[in-house]
Amino acid sequence: MLNKAVFFTFPIPTVSVTRMTAYSRQRWLIIAHAFNMDGRAASQTITDKLPHLSRAGVEVVVLSGVSGEHDAKVEHHQLWPMGPAGFRFELRHVLRRRWGNGLRYRLLMTLASIFLLPWMLLEKLFRPVESSWSWWLSAYLKGRALARQKPFDLIYSTGGAFAAHLAAHALKQATGAPWLAEVHDPLVVPGASPVSRQQKMQAEVERLICTHADIAIWFTEQAVASARQRHPQLAERGKMMVPGIDRPFEELPPYQxxxxxxxxxxxxxxxxxxxxxxxxxxELLSDRRRDLVDATQLHVYGGSLDKVSSGLLDSSRVGHCMRYFGRIEADPQTGLSGRDQILHRMRSVDVLLLLHGEDAICSEYIPSKLYEYLWMQRPILAIVHRNPQMASLIRGQGHWVVCWAEDGVGSAAVSRELAGALEQLFDRWQAGGLADNGQMSPLTTEAAVTQLLGWVNELRAKQGKPRSIEKSIL
Incomplete structure (x- = not known):
């Protein structure tokens, strides 16, 4: 078992930020390929920060792809990628959002695919990496033009797609503006040497960040430590920030x-x-606790089922417990976004299940869904893979953790421990219900922005510039 006290070893601002004022307004260029995209974690991580940056007196200019909604509250430029594969990818999302999956959409996408196919084959031959890679050039050219009109005090790349970091690096070289890079998922798989062109490209992007970014942020302690071990030049410019989310409801919907x-x-x-x-x-419980299995429903929301899950459920005697709801889109009748609807549905379940994964990258990655879960005040049952920080964080808030591959624990032991946890939760539910825990999550976007602004002020002080953002914390 992990010591709950470990939860408090990584920096989380616990003070309340009651006022932020700016006495010398800063102008930041935010480069985020995914922005204002409903339900996308890469989007939420940056879009949720904007109100806090605005209250701190930061003037924000955003460069993003075209798949999200245009933001009328800030200066927002939506840019198409230069490459054919990226263009086709973005076109598909734009047309589907506008027309759905009907005949008009399918006809136009077929024509576009036929026209782009020769160029896509050439691109795949010479640049076999993720389709969004060429977006960096669009972002660089637009950012360079904007900087000529009015300089930026900070270039802030966040992602998600590594193209944002490539664009930010090029803009730093061209303009001399400080660069803050925010890395969501680790760019290099722990313990593995890059082999494919995609992996080598991501490793090169990490090297550029560790060498040239003035502030480089990762979302777990281990991710920062691994990047620093591969690139000692990162030194103290490498930071760890828990992104969190702000309180999603003024008043929690009732749990029934x-x-x-x-x-x-x-x-x-x-x-x-x-x-x-x-x-x-x-399946372990199906013989000794038939009452539990008969009463259990597993509600699954999100993208399509993976092949492993589908195969297991098709052949399992507990497959009838599964209820698949898929991705929830915005509802034009109620005006609720997909994200808003999902938050309400989180409140309606008895237990929130969090699956971390089984691959090596889990040691440096925490699913962003956890931060939403913590606000729901429902019991969380998490399966965590080689990530003491994540396990300690969840246990520290009084929830249930089953550790995968910790101290040699394999799949059979995980199944037994998970079955035991389900049995205890079910018995409590059956006896008197699983009440809300009443805890407020300390992991907020506001706390993350407070950290970020502090680092920017420290950077400006080292560069001999006046502190341009004043934080009054009571």
Whole structure:
């Protein structure tokens, strides 16, 4: 078992920021390929920061791709990528958002694909990396033009897509403006040497960040430590920040238990993050606790089911417990975004299930969904893979953690421990219900922005510039 006190070893501002004022207004260029995209973690991480930056007196200019909604509250430039694969990818999302998946969409995409195919084959031959790579040039050219009109005090790249960091590096070289890079998921898989062109490109982007960024932020302690070990030149410019989210409801919607014991999973699935552990645990319980299995419903929200989950559920005797709801889109009748609807549905389940994954990158990665879960005040049952920081964080808030591959724990032991946790939670639910824990999450976007502004002020002080953002913290 991990010591709960470990939860407090990484920096989380616990003070309340009651006022932020600016006495010398800063102008920041934010480069984020995914921006204002409903339900996308890469979007939420930056869009949620903007109100706090605005209150701190920061003038924000945003460069993004075209797949999200245009933001009328800030200066927002949506840019198409230069490469054919990226253009086709963005076109697909734009047309689907406007027309749906009907005949008009399919006809135009077929024509576009035929026209772009020769160029896509050439691109794949010479640059076999993620389709959004060429967006960096669009962002660089636009950022350079904007900087000529009025200089920027900070270039802030965030992602997500590594193209944002490539653009920011080029703009720093061209303009001399300080560069803050925010890395969401680790760019290099722990313990592995880059082999593919994609992996080598990501490793090169990490090298550029560690060498040239004035502030480089990762979201876990281990991710910073690994980057610093690969690139000692990073030194103290490498920072760890828990992104968090702000309180999603002024008043929590009431939790109403149903006739069934509902376990909710929210988020994407993959061959390395699948429902296998839950299926195995329910199968273990199907003989001795038939009452539990008959009453249990596993509600799954997000993208399509992965092949591992689908195969297991098709052949399992507990497959009837599964209820698949897919991705929830914006509702034009209620005006609720997909994200808003998901937050309400999180409040309606008895237990929130968090699947971390099984691959090496999990040691340096915390699913952003956790920060939403912590605000729901519902019990969280998490399967965590080689990530003491994540396990300690969840336990520190009084929730349930099953550790995968910790001290040699394998899949069979995980299934047994998970079955035991389900049994205890079910018995509590059956006896008197699983009440809200009443805890407010300390992991907020406001706290993250407070850290970020502090680092920017320290940077300006080292560069001999006046502190341009004053934080009054009571």
């Amino acid at each position: 238990p149903s006739r069934n014991f509902v376990i909710g999973h929210f988020g994407s699935l993959s061959p390395t993050r699948h429902l296998g552990p839950m299926v195995a645990a329910l």
